[in-house]
Amino acid sequence: xxxxxxxxxxxxxxxxxxxxxxxxxxxxxxxxxxxxxxxxxxxxxxxxxxxxxxxxxxxxxxxxxxxxxxxxxxxxxxxxxxxxxxxxxxxxxxxxxxxxxxxxxxxxxxxxxxxxxxxxxxxxxxxxxxxxxxxxxxxxxxxxxxxxxxxxxxxxxxxxxxxxxxxxxxxxxxxxxxxxxxxxxxxxxxxxxxxxxxxxxxxxxxxxxxxxxxxxxxxxxxxxxxxxxxxxxx
Amino acid sequence: xxxxxxxxxxxxxxxxxxxxxxxxxxxxxxxxxxxxxxxxxxxxxxxxxxxxxxxxxxxxxxxxxxxxxxxxxxxxxxxxxxxxxxxxxxxxxxxxxxxxxxxxxxxxxxxxxxxxxxxxxxxxxxxxxxxxxxxxxxxxxxxxxxxxxxxxxxxxxxxxxxxxxxxxxxxxxxxxxxxxxxxxxxxxxxxxxxxxxxxxxxxxxxxxxxxxxxxxxxxxxxxxxxxxxxxxxxxxxxxxxxxxxxxxxxxxxxxxxxxxxxxxxxxxxxxxxxxxxxxxxxxxxxxxxxxxxxxxxxxxxxxx
Numbered sequence: 157x158x159x160x161x162x163x164x165x166x167x168x169x170x171x172x173x174x175x176x177x178x179x180x181x182x183x184x185x186x187x188x189x190x191x192x193x194x195x196x197x198x199x200x201x202x203x204x205x206x207x208x209x210x211x212x213x214x215x216x217x218x219x220x221x222x223x224x225x226x227x228x229x230x231x232x233x234x235x236x237x238x239x240x241x242x243x244x245x246x247x248x249x250x251x252x253x254x255x256x257x258x259x260x261x262x263x264x265x266x267x268x269x270x271x272x273x274x275x276x277x278x279x280x281x282x283x284x285x286x287x288x289x290x291x292x293x294x295x296x297x298x299x300x301x302x303x304x305x306x307x308x309x310x311x312x313x314x315x316x317x318x319x320x321x322x323x324x325x326x327x328x329x330x331x332x333x334x335x336x337x338x339x340x341x342x343x344x345x346x347x348x349x350x351x352x353x354x355x356x357x358x359x360x361x362x363x364x365x366x367x368x369x370x371x372x373x374x375x376x377x378x379x380x381x382x383x384x385x386x387x388x389x390x
Numbered sequence: 391x392x393x394x395x396x397x398x399x400x401x402x403x404x405x406x407x408x409x410x411x412x413x414x415x416x417x418x419x420x421x422x423x424x425x426x427x428x429x430x431x432x433x434x435x436x437x438x439x440x441x442x443x444x445x446x447x448x449x450x451x452x453x454x455x456x457x458x459x460x461x462x463x464x465x466x467x468x469x470x471x472x473x474x475x476x477x478x479x480x481x482x483x484x485x486x487x488x489x490x491x492x493x494x495x496x497x498x499x500x501x502x503x504x505x506x507x508x509x510x511x512x513x514x515x516x517x518x519x520x521x522x523x524x525x526x527x528x529x530x531x532x533x534x535x536x537x538x539x540x541x542x543x544x545x546x547x548x549x550x551x552x553x554x555x556x557x558x559x560x561x562x563x564x565x566x567x568x569x570x571x572x573x574x575x576x577x578x579x580x581x582x583x584x585x586x587x588x589x590x591x592x593x594x595x596x597x598x599x600x601x602x603x604x605x606x607x608x609x610x611x612x613x614x615x616x617x618x619x620x621x622x623x624x625x626x627x628x629x630x631x632x633x634x635x636x637x638x639x640x641x642x643x644x645x646x647x648x649x650x651x652x653x654x655x656x657x658x659x660x661x662x663x664x665x666x667x668x669x670x671x672x673x674x675x676x677x678x679x680x681x682x683x684x685x686x687x688x689x690x691x692x693x694x
Contacts, residue, residue, distance in 0.1 A: 210604055233608075235694055240606030250601050266398060267607040315605075 158186040158209070158319070158351065163218035165204050165376075178204035180376040181218070186369075188318070189348035191341075193362045194355045196373035202355045205373070206323050209353070210242055211235050223318060240268050243312030245341075247324035249304045251296040251311075257303075258283065258292040261310045268315055282310045286340070302333040309340070319351045320344060326358055334361055342368065399611075403618035410591045414623055417587040421580055421627035421679070422634070425672050428576045429635045432671065435569045437658050442558050449523070449555065453536060454547045455516040459486070465516065468544055477524040477532055489514035515546065526556065577679055584620050584683025591616055592691045599692065609694040616692075620684035624676030631672050636661055 165179040179201045186192055196202050207213040208220055211227050220227040225238045251260050258279055265275045283289045286306045291299050296307065305325060312320055322341050326334035338354070338361055345352030356362065362370060372380035407414055453472075460468070465483065472481045484492070490504070490512050497503045507513060522532055529552050535541060536548045592599065602612050639661045646658055661668075 212603070232694055236606045236608040238606075239604065242604075242606075244604045246604075250597065252598065252601075264605050266395070267602055267605045267611060269611075272395065311605075 157188055157221075157223065158184070159219075159221045160184040161219045161221075163208070163215045163220055165201075165208060165213065166216045177376050179208070179215075182376075182378060184371065184378060184381070186351060186353070188351055189345065191345035191352045191368050192354070193365070193368060193370045194353055194373065195357065195359055195362065195370060197357055199375075200373035201376040202357075202373055203323065204376075206321055206353075206355055209319075209321060210244060211238060240315060241318045243315065243317035243320040245305075245308050245312045245320065245322040245325055247327045249296070249308040249328075251304060251307055253296055256293050256295055257288060257299065257307045257310075260296070260307055261314050264311045264314050270315075278314060279310075282314045286310045286313075300333075301329050302336060305329060305333075305337050306340075309337075313344070317350070319353065321353045321355070323355045324357070325354065326356065326361060334358070335364070338362075338365070399614050400618065403615040403622070406591060406595070406615050407619045407622055410587075410594060410619070413587050413590050414619070417583055417623050418627045418630065420583045421624060421676065422631045424576045424580050424583075425627060425631035425675055426634055426638075428573055428675065429631060429668055429672065430638070431569060431572060433635075433639060433664065433668070435565055436664070436667075437656070438565060439562060440659060441657055442562050449521060449529070450551065451520045451522065451533065451536060452549045453518040453520065453542075453545045454549075455518070455544050456546045457515065460516055460544060464544070468518070468542075471542075472518060472520060475532060475535060477522045477528045478520055479523050480521045482519040482521075484517040484519065486512045486514045486516060489517060518545075526552065577675065580675070580679035581683040581686070584623070584680050585687045587623065588616050588620055588684045588687035589691055591619060592687065603694065609692060612692055612694075613688045616688055617681075617684050620680040621677065624680035625673070628669075628672040628676040632669055635668055635672075636665070639664075 160182045163179055163182040163184075164177065166175045166177045168175055182201075182205075194202050194205060204213065208215060208227065209222065211230065214228055222238070223241060225234070227238075230238060252263065255263060261279050261282060262275045265278065270278075280289065280292070283292055286309055288299075288303055288306045288310065291303055291307075296304055299307070305328075309322075309325075312322075320341075325337055325341060329337060341352060341354055342365055344350060354362075362368070367383055369383050370380065371378055469481060469483060472478060487509060490507060490509070493514070494501075494504050520532075520536075522529055529550070533548060533550050533552070536545065542548075599612055643658055643660060646656070
């Protein structure tokens with residue numbers, strides 16, 4: 157479970173003279189196995205939320221508890237263990253250009269110290285699940301944007317995370333590919349075994365998914381939290 | 391506990407080394423220069439030290455006897471009294487005849503210098519050469535006793551080299567201090583160089599590090615390749631510096647040993663006697679500087 161209790165995050169400006177409030181007194185509870193769209197325009201606080209969830213940042217005030225980890229009090233040496241339970245899918249994919257599709261996905265397992273045997277068994281399975289087995293030996297520059305996104309997703313999923321966070325997953329994709337990727341992301345959380353958080357500003361795209369929770373941010377505050385997607389678009 | 395594949399981590403380290411090759415090369419050149427300078431200075435100091443230490447006669451006292459010839463039975467008594475004194479290590483007696491013979495041997499090429507002297511007309515005296523051990527105070531006390539006419543009326547003069555020995559001791563200490571200060575400066579420079587190399591390597595791989603952090607890499611997993619990279623840089627520098635040191639030292643050694651007057655004046659240890667000190671010194675220097683330099687940079691620039 158993810159629970160934000162009165163979370164505020166402020167940043168000092170570059171000149172250190174003023175402070176900017178990225179998130180302002182956020183209260184949000186997301187149950188295990190939920191699929192949630194986190195929407196809002198640029199500067200609404202979505203990326204800050206993602207950075208807080210991955211413990212790249214700590215809240216300025218309030219408490220943030222994820223799967224029993226209190227992210228304000230978590231010990232430094234426990235942070236990697238916590239992060240290994242989260243799969244991150246980045247807006248710009250962040251694939252290593254000198255690694256093949258297979259090596260990019262395997263890298264995530266190597267980082268967690270998984271054995272070569274486990275890597276050889278798991279990576280082909282995940283690649284096949286995401287329908288990119290045929291591209292396993294290609295480099296990122298040799299495959300399409302949608303395939304790159306699938307590779308990035310495969311890397312996020314290969315360690316079987318409890319939470320999957322997709323940060324603007326359709327930002328660099330064509331409309332048809334966007335729909336395809338979004339369908340895939342939603343399906344990954346449909347069995348209720350994994351929490352899927354999809355950060356996007358593309359409200360038109362999420363109109364296609366009814367009965368999925370939408371949390372809308374504006375100026376660091378939650379202005380909408382419901383399954384009614386049309387209201388979020390309002 | 392995560393078990394990382396050692397070969398995988400090592401391969402990442404060497405890939406990083408080759409990817410950052412230009413900066414690595416610059417670091418190797420600077421570290422090699424630092425080691426070569428410190429090694430050369432160290433070897434000079436070592437040889438200087440050995441030469442200064444070889445001046446054994448500095449802890450000697452030369453006691454010249456009176457003009458009147460001392461009867462043989464008194465000579466034995468005097469010898470026994472001298473050996474019984476505290477801190478006396480050895481007593482060497484040189485008779486008048488031996489002193490004259492020694493001089494004749496020394497000036498064999500110029501026999502006319504001593505031609506008018508004979509055993510009957512001998513200008514030398516009995517000499518007792520005393521070697522002592524102990525502190526400066528012990529030496530002063532011994533001199534005081536020997537110069538005391540009521541205890542040793544047989545001696546006309548008692549000469550020591552205490553002042554020269556003290557000056558040389560001070561010189562040795564000064565040289566060691568200068569060497570120490572010099573080494574500290576060189577180690578400091580080397581650490582800065584390594585810090586900078588690691589910082590550059592980190593910045594060139596910042597995105598990779600960011601992804602690793604998101605995935606859940608431990609600080610150790612992220613830092614290990616950088617540490618190995620810098621230790622490898624240090625190792626290569628040490629190896630190159632060792633061979634350059636070997637070549638330059640041997641060249642200078644052969645130059646000085648060919649020149650007979652120089653080789654009589656100063657004693658130079660061959661490299662075969664010193665190579666392990668040089669090798670160990672370079673390895674230790676490279677390990678210490680690279681470890682400290684990379685540790686500082688890693689803790690500063692890599693956040694978990």
